[in-house]
Every structure is written in structure tokens, then in C-alpha cells.
Amino acid sequence: MALSGIQIYKMLPQTNCKECGFPTCRAFAMKLAAKQVELGTCPYVSEASKKQLAESAAPPIRLVTLKAGTEVKAGNEVCLFRHEKTFYNKTGIFIRVNASDPELAKKVAAADAYKVNYVGMDFTVDGFALVGDADMAAAVKTVRGATKRPLILIGDTNALQAGLSACGGETPMLYAADASNADALADLAKGKASLAVKADSLDALADLTQKIQAKGVEDMALDLGAKNMSEWLTRSTQVRRLALKNFRALGYPVIAFPCDAKDEAVAAAQAISKYAGFIVLSEFKPELLYPLLVLRENIYTDPQKPIQVTPGIYEINQPKPESPVLVTTNFSITYFAVANEVEGSGQPAWLVVTDAEGMSVLTAWAAGKFDAERIAKAIKGFDVASKVSKKRVILPGHVAVLSGELEAELPDWEIRVGPREAVDLPAFMKQALN
Amino acid sequence: MPIEIPKDKWPGSVRAITIGATSADGGTRAKSITVGGQTALPYMHFEAPMPNKPVVAVEIKSRKPEDWSTLLMNAWGDAMTSPAAWAKKAEEVGADLIVLALTLADSPSEAVAAVKSVLAASGLPLIVWGPGQAEKDNELLVAVSEATKGERIVLGICEDKNYRTIVATAMANGHLVQARTPMDVNLSKQLNILISDMGMPKERILMDPTTGALGYGIEYGYSVMERLRLASLQGDAMTQFPMLVTPGLEAWKTKEAKVGEGVPEAWGDWNARSINWEILTAMALVESGADIVVLRHPESVKRVKDAIGELVMA
Ligand code: B12
Ligand code: SF4
Numbered sequence: 001m002a003l004s005g006i007q008i009y010k011m012l013p014q015t016n017c018k019e020c021g022f023p024t025c026r027a028f029a030m031k032l033a034a035k036q037v038e039l040g041t042c043p044y045v046s047e048a049s050k051k052q053l054a055e056s057a058a059p060p061i062r063l064v065t066l067k068a069g070t071e072v073k074a075g076n077e078v079c080l081f082r083h084e085k086t087f088y089n090k091t092g093i094f095i096r097v098n099a100s101d102p103e104l105a106k107k108v109a110a111a112d113a114y115k116v117n118y119v120g121m122d123f124t125v126d127g128f129a130l131v132g133d134a135d136m137a138a139a140v141k142t143v144r145g146a147t148k149r150p151l152i153l154i155g156d157t158n159a160l161q162a163g164l165s166a167c168g169g170e171t172p173m174l175y176a177a178d179a180s181n182a183d184a185l186a187d188l189a190k191g192k193a194s195l196a197v198k199a200d201s202l203d204a205l206a207d208l209t210q211k212i213q214a215k216g217v218e219d220m221a222l223d224l225g226a227k228n229m230s231e232w233l234t235r236s237t238q239v240r241r242l243a244l245k246n247f248r249a250l251g252y253p254v255i256a257f258p259c260d261a262k263d264e265a266v267a268a269a270q271a272i273s274k275y276a277g278f279i280v281l282s283e284f285k286p287e288l289l290y291p292l293l294v295l296r297e298n299i300y301t302d303p304q305k306p307i308q309v310t311p312g313i314y315e316i317n318q319p320k321p322e323s324p325v326l327v328t329t330n331f332s333i334t335y336f337a338v339a340n341e342v343e344g345s346g347q348p349a350w351l352v353v354t355d356a357e358g359m360s361v362l363t364a365w366a367a368g369k370f371d372a373e374r375i376a377k378a379i380k381g382f383d384v385a386s387k388v389s390k391k392r393v394i395l396p397g398h399v400a401v402l403s404g405e406l407e408a409e410l411p412d413w414e415i416r417v418g419p420r421e422a423v424d425l426p427a428f429m430k431q432a433l434n
Numbered sequence: 435m436p437i438e439i440p441k442d443k444w445p446g447s448v449r450a451i452t453i454g455a456t457s458a459d460g461g462t463r464a465k466s467i468t469v470g471g472q473t474a475l476p477y478m479h480f481e482a483p484m485p486n487k488p489v490v491a492v493e494i495k496s497r498k499p500e501d502w503s504t505l506l507m508n509a510w511g512d513a514m515t516s517p518a519a520w521a522k523k524a525e526e527v528g529a530d531l532i533v534l535a536l537t538l539a540d541s542p543s544e545a546v547a548a549v550k551s552v553l554a555a556s557g558l559p560l561i562v563w564g565p566g567q568a569e570k571d572n573e574l575l576v577a578v579s580e581a582t583k584g585e586r587i588v589l590g591i592c593e594d595k596n597y598r599t600i601v602a603t604a605m606a607n608g609h610l611v612q613a614r615t616p617m618d619v620n621l622s623k624q625l626n627i628l629i630s631d632m633g634m635p636k637e638r639i640l641m642d643p644t645t646g647a648l649g650y651g652i653e654y655g656y657s658v659m660e661r662l663r664l665a666s667l668q669g670d671a672m673t674q675f676p677m678l679v680t681p682g683l684e685a686w687k688t689k690e691a692k693v694g695e696g697v698p699e700a701w702g703d704w705n706a707r708s709i710n711w712e713i714l715t716a717m718a719l720v721e722s723g724a725d726i727v728v729l730r731h732p733e734s735v736k737r738v739k740d741a742i743g744e745l746v747m748a
Pocket of ligand 1 (some may be wrong): 326337363629
């Protein structure tokens with residue numbers, strides 16, 4: 001839990017020597033509380049205070065990073081409900097592969113190459129969960145030939161040791177320490193890997209993490225050992241609540257295995273909505289991966305800030321002076337719905353994106369942020385007239401009501417109403433605009 | 435080390451609301467459905483038992499829709515030719531409730547006939563939606579409401595501009611209303627106040643906070659529902675109604691669900707992706723506090739019901 005300025009002041013030398021550049025220790029304490037200065041600026045803080053301050057500054061849920069050619073981070077979350085602040089580190093999505101699979105390299109390569117675009121952002125899988133045995137070291141080499149993404153290694157102590165030694169210079173996660181092997185795995189993971197920890201109850205889980213931490217392993221992930229969705233949700237919520245109250249023994253990201261659930265899609269949806277830091281899917285299936293990636297994006301966007309694009313005039317498929325002028329708003333989802341359709345159709349167009357404060361067409365219209373005046377202002381402001389030979393502007397079908405007013409605002413322009421949905425734009429452009 | 439698990443204790447609770455009347459209560463339904471009644475956040479069984487589980491409604495239309503995805507058309511097949519056959523099939527695939535959406539082409543007598551045929555074909559409790567144009571909604575829903583007096587059906591959709599007539603007829607004929615507002619906690623409260631002020635008993639209001647589909651606005655609806663549920667548990671009387679949302683309708687509007695050709699290969703198999711789109715939209719809403727989710731595809735109905743079944747295991 002963050003300390004107040006007063007609490008910090010009590011830990012400082014209180015000599016007001018000014019070496020930190022502040023007139024008093026108290027002033028320095030206030031700046032520290034506001035995270036505007038570094039503790040190291042004061043040369044006289046005692047070791048005990050340093051330790052206490054560092055602990056209080058640690059996030060309630062430890063940031064755990066898996067590293068290889070790319071990185072996946074989980075943890076560092078600060079709230080229970082996204083509207084209170086936001087969720088920060090998106091659930092890492094891992095695909096399970098088997099060391100003994102003769103098609104291992106091929107399967108990994110296919111999933112590794114996966115890329116899907118959602119409103120201008122490219123999403124990929126985050127890494128692979130490699131299940132292996134005596135063949136682990138060889139499998140790691142095979143996987144490394146096909147991907148640079150981080151790994152979760154799953155197997156017994158010998159397999160994990162072999163796998164880890166083949167992971168030169170990277171930080172994978174080892175799965176999993178339980179009561180029977182915690183010592184051995186802690187020794188193995190220390191300084192080299194993060195360690196997943198598994199138990200049947202939160203009590204047992206907390207005991208294990210403390211034991212493992214005492215052996216010097218800081219980066220852990222919690223497998224909640226739940227039998228069904230209900231139990232998983234309960235435990236995941238309890239862990240998040242406890243962690244946010246600074247219960248350090250459970251202050252780690254959670255790892256979930258929808259791959260073992262009765263219905264992988266629903267279990268994965270629950271895990272993403274309800275606090276999982278990492279999830280493992282049974283195989284690479286784009287028809288599930290894409291909706292999960294979109295769900296994750298939705299849950300992890302800041303609810304206070306809609307994703308936006310910059311207002312302006314966008315050129316699609318190299319428009320010419322006679323190409324049509326379309327108008328829309330600067331809400332990312334809206335912009336890309338329109339831009340993708342037009343681009344996919346191969347037909348050139350000028351797309352005028354108005355400043356509607358990041359709202360969709362109807363939302364902005366209802367809120368008075370997408371009206372004739374604003375549209376006219378955009379057309380004039382971006383000097384669209386100088387780019388086109390045919391002064392004709394196409395409105396979204398949902399705001400057909402604006403056409404009269406827009407005619408009044410732009411008397412020398414022809415105002416046309418397009419279809420309601422962007423999917424129908426290509427056909428409309430082909431038929432109605434020639 | 436035994437951990438002390440923090441438990442929330444809330445001053446408020448959600449109202450329990452019963453849809454559909456059996457013969458004992460003056461209707462003809464084979465059984466009624468009760469939703470709401472919670473005194474804790476969804477599925478937190480360690481804090482309080484969940485008295486009623488969320489339910490799945492299936493949306494059918496009075497006329498075979500022309501703009502529905504071919505995947506839905508194939509899934510329902512011939513059942514779509516009459517609302518009675520469609521309702522029967524919906525019951526077979528596991529619907530807890532039927533939503534019958536009327537269309538602009540229906541006359542009041544046709545609307546009444548469609549509703550009656552559904553009531554005759556299926557014993558499930560019923561929700562009836564107008565076509566979504568204020569005057570037409572009033573015209574059709576009043577006729578339906580009068581013709582089904584005492585059945586305790588839910589009349590939808592009441593919005594701020596169009597709630598008076600629907601609420602009045604629901605009050606007069608022993609029905610319930612669905613109060614819809616566009617994703618805003620305060621607007622929900624306001625509409626609930628307006629409806630209660632007309633004298634509508636609070637045991638007969640469902641709130642519909644509006645949802646968007648996965649990828650198309652669900653991030654707003656999700657949090658509005660969490661906030662509404664928190665408000666009700668904190669004791670805000672005008673938010674203490676069960677929540678109904680329409681993930682099926684929203685998900686099947688998206689390009690991802692509707693279009694099978696000329697889309698990125700990375701979207702994967704069309705049929706599976708579309709159903710996942712609906713299921714994931716519904717599941718996120720079930721997690722955030724939905725009491726009734728209205729779905730469209732038979733497979734989604736089964737899978738979402740199974741998931742709810744697992745979530746309510748204490
Ligand atoms: C998410 C949402 C919100 C979010 C905002 C999201 C955002 N950043 O815009 C929040 C919760 C904040 C919100 C708020 C409000 N909302 Co709102 N909201 C929605 C919702 C659920 C989805 C909107 C969406 O994202 N659609 C997806 C995008 C991609 O659609 P789109 O922009 O229209 O683009 C499509 C087409 O228009 C077309 N298109 C776009 N550009 C172009 C250009 C051309 C040339 C062509 C041909 C086509 C085209 O292509 C796109 C894809 O097909 C809708 C209801 C619904 N389910 O649709 C209500 C809705 C839009 N909201 C509504 C209202 C009333 C409001 C509020 C005014 C409520 C209030 N009084 O507070 C506020 C206004 C905001 C404010 N005051 O700050 C109403 C509008 C009613 C109306 N017809 O006037 C709706 C329809 C809900 C309803 N049924 O009542 N809302
Ligand atoms: S340097 Fe340290 S002791 Fe000196 S005034 Fe600053 S905080 Fe106080």
C-alpha cells in the first residue's frame with residue numbers, strides 16, 4: 001500500500017540538511033509520496049527505512065515478465081473493477097503444444113505467424129506452453145526454430161530442468177510447483193525463470209508461495225486448482241481482493257487453463273474478464289483466438305478513453321479528384337469499419353474523419369458531436385474542395401436526417417446519403433456513385 | 435496458514451421478479467421463471483447463496499426475417515416459417531424464455547395471432563418486443579397486452595421517449611416491462627423512476643442497460659452493468675431490478691458473424707467464429723451481472739446455459 005507523505009517523513013532523518021535539493025525533509029517526503037523524486041536523492045536514509053519504503057512502493061500484484069525474443073507481462077493491476085481505473089497488462093495468451101508431436105515445428109510456426117487486425121491494431125498469440133518429458137530439451141530447440149515468443153514449460157522436475165537448460169538467455173515460466181516439488185523447482189527457477197505454483201486451496205497456495213519466496217524466487221504465477229468455473233471465479237476474485245489489500249503471499253498474476261475446461265471458449269472468456277494474467281489454450285484455432293483477442297482488447301481498454309483516430313482527410317486506394325468524399329467520425333471502431341470496407345473493395349475514396357470526440361456515428365449524433373455544422377467545418381477545415389473536382393459528399397445512412405441542414409451549410413456541394421452499414425458501401429459506391 | 439477471506443456485506447439487494455403466470459396464477463404458462471433476488475455480486479457463493487440463476491431467452495420473430503445470417507437460417511431451418519414452430523424448436527433446444535419480436539409489417543390482429551400461437555405452442559414464459567418504432571410499438575403492444583391479460587408477459591421495449599403507453603397497458607393487464615436506456619447508469623435510474631412514478635409495481639420492471647457486441651461497444655455495456663449491480667447492492671432502490679441484455683442481436687449484427695466470404699483468413703472458420711462471437715459476448719455479460727441474456731443461435735443457447743449451470747454450482 002502506498003504510504004502518505006507524513007508516513008514517509010517519519011522514516012527520513014529529519015535533519016533538514018537540504019542536500020536533496022529541498023528545504024526540509026518534509027518537503028522531500030511529499031515529493032516522494034507523489035512519486036516525483038527518487039529515494040536515492042537523500043544520502044542519509046537508513047537501510048531499514050529503505051527496505052520499508054521499497055516494500056510499500058511494490059505493486060500489490062507483482063509484475064511478472066516472460067522473456068524471449070518478445071516479452072509478455074502480467075500483474076501490476078490496481079483495481080477490482082475496470083471502471084475504477086483500468087486494467088493494464090493484458091492477459092497473455094499461450095498455445096499448448098506437445099513435445100512428442102511429430103508436427104511440433106509446423107504447428108508452432110503456424111500459430112507464430114498468426115496476425116489479425118482489429119481497428120488498426122495487429123494482434124498475435126503471446127507464446128507457447130510446451131508440454132514435455134524426457135524429450136523436453138530437444139523440443140525446446142525445435143520450438144525455438146519456429147518462434148521467438150516466450151515459453152511456459154510444463155513437465156516434471158527432470159523435464160523442466162532439461163527444458164530450462166535449453167532455454168539459453170531467456171526467461172520462461174516453469175509449471176508447476178506444488179507441495180511435493182516446491183524446493184527442487186524453486187532451486188531450478190531461481191534467477192532463471194518464473195515459477196507457476198499450484199495448490200487445491202488458497203491457504204495452501206499462500207503457504208507455498210511464501211516458502212518459494214524464502215528460497216529467493218520472486219516471480220510466480222498462481223494456478224488456482226479449481227474444479228469448475230464457479231470455483232475458479234470465486235478464487236480468482238478472492239486472490240485479486242486479497243492482493244489489492246496488500247496480502248503479499250497471493251500478490252501474483254493468475255495462470256488459467258481453459259484448455260482443460262469443458263468448454264474452452266467460455267472458460268477463456270471468464271478468465272480474460274476476471275483477472276487471469278496468463279491463459280493456455282489447447283490448440284491454435286483462429287475462430288476462437290480472434291474473438292478472444294478482441295474480448296481481451298475490450299476488457300483492457302481504459303473505460304474513460306474511447307480509442308480514437310486523428311481527425312483529418314484520409315486517402316484510400318489513391319483517390320483522384322473525381323473520387324467520392326465520405327464522412328465519418330473519429331471513433332476507431334467506426335473509422336476502421338468504413339476504411340476496411342472501402343479499402344477491401346479496391347475503390348478509391350477520400351474519407352473525411354470529423355472530430356466527434358471519439359464517438360460512433362449515432363452516439364456522436366445523439367450527443368451533438370456529429371452535426372451538419374461540425375461536418376461542414378471539417379470539409380472546409382481540411383480544404384477538401386481543393387482536392388476534388390466533384391463536390392459531392394456521402395453521409396452515413398444512420399444520419400440521413402442531417403442532409404437538409406448540411407445542404408444549407410455547404411450550398412455548393414451535392415449531399416448524398418449512403419447505406420447504413422459500412423458492409424454495403426462497396427456496392428453503393430459501385431452502383432450509385434458512377 | 436488459514437487466510438481470512440475478505441467478504442462484502444451489502445446493505446441492498448436485487449428484486450426477485452417473476453415472469454409468466456401458470457394456471458394457478460391466472461395464466462397458461464407451464465411454469466414461471468424468477469430472476470434476481472441477489473444479495474451479493476454474481477456467483478460469489480461464499481458470501482451469499484444465489485437465489486435465482488441467470489436464464490437464457492431465445493429471440494424469434496413473427497415473420498421469417500430477411501436480414502438474418504444464413505447460418506441462423508440454416509440452424510433454425512423450417513421452424514422459422516411460423517412463430518409457433520419456431521417457439522417450439524426454441525423450447526426444444528433449451529430456451530428458458532421466448533422473446534417474440536414483432537415486425538413493422540404486422541397488423542395488430544396479426545401480432546395478437548402470432549403471440550397467441552406462440553403461447554399455444556410453448557409453455558415457456560414470454561417477452562414480446564414491438565418493432566422499434568414508437569407509434570407502431572404502441573399500437574401492437576397494446577393489442578397484444580389486452581389479448582393476453584394475466585399472462586405476466588414482458589412488454590418491450592420501453593425507452594425514455596416511448597414508455598407511457600406501454601407501461602399503462604402493462605399495468606392494466608398484469609404484465610411486466612423492459613426498460614431500456616443507452617448504456618448509462620443515471621439514465622437507467624431515471625427511466626426506472628419515471629416508470630415507477632406512473633404506479634407500476636417495482637416487481638414488474640426489468641432493466642435493459644443496452645449492450646454492444648464484442649468488438650463493437652461491449653466494453654461500455656460491461657462496466658455499466660457492473661456499476662448498476664454495485665449500485666443496487668449498495669442500496670440504490672432505482673437500480674434494484676434484474677438486468678436483461680441482448681447479446682444475440684448485437685453479435686449477429688457484426689461483420690464477423692454475418693459475413694463468410696471476402697474476410698481475412700485470420701478470422702477462422704465462419705460458423706464457429708460466429709457462434710463464438712455470440713457466446714463470448716454473452717459470457718462477458720453473464721460475468722458482469724446479466725440475469726437474462728437473449729440469444730439467437732441454438733448452439734449458443736446450449737453452451738451459455740451449460741456455463742451458467744457451472745457458475746451457479748456452489
Ligand atoms: C457504445 C455506445 C455508446 C458508448 C460510446 C461509444 C463511443 N465511443 O461512441 C457510450 C456508453 C459512452 C454511449 C453514450 C451515449 N449514447 Co450510445 N450507444 C452505443 C452503442 C451500444 C454502440 C455504438 C457503436 O459503437 N456502434 C458501432 C459503430 C462502428 O457504429 P457506427 O459508428 O454507427 O458505424 C457504422 C455505420 O454507421 C457505418 N458508417 C460509419 N461511418 C460511415 C460513413 C459512411 C459514408 C457510410 C455510408 C456508413 C458509415 O459503418 C459502421 C459499421 O456498419 C449504440 C447502440 C447500438 N447497439 O448500436 C448506442 C447508441 C448509439 N447511443 C445512443 C445514445 C442516445 C447515447 C447517449 C446520448 C445517451 C445519453 N443521453 O447519455 C450517450 C452520448 C454520449 C455522451 N453524451 O457523451 C443511442 C442513439 C439513439 C439515436 N438513434 O439517436 C444508441 C443508438 C442507443 C439507443 N438505441 O438508444 N453510447
Ligand atoms: S537530504 Fe535527506 S536528510 Fe537532508 S533534507 Fe533532504 S531528506 Fe532530509
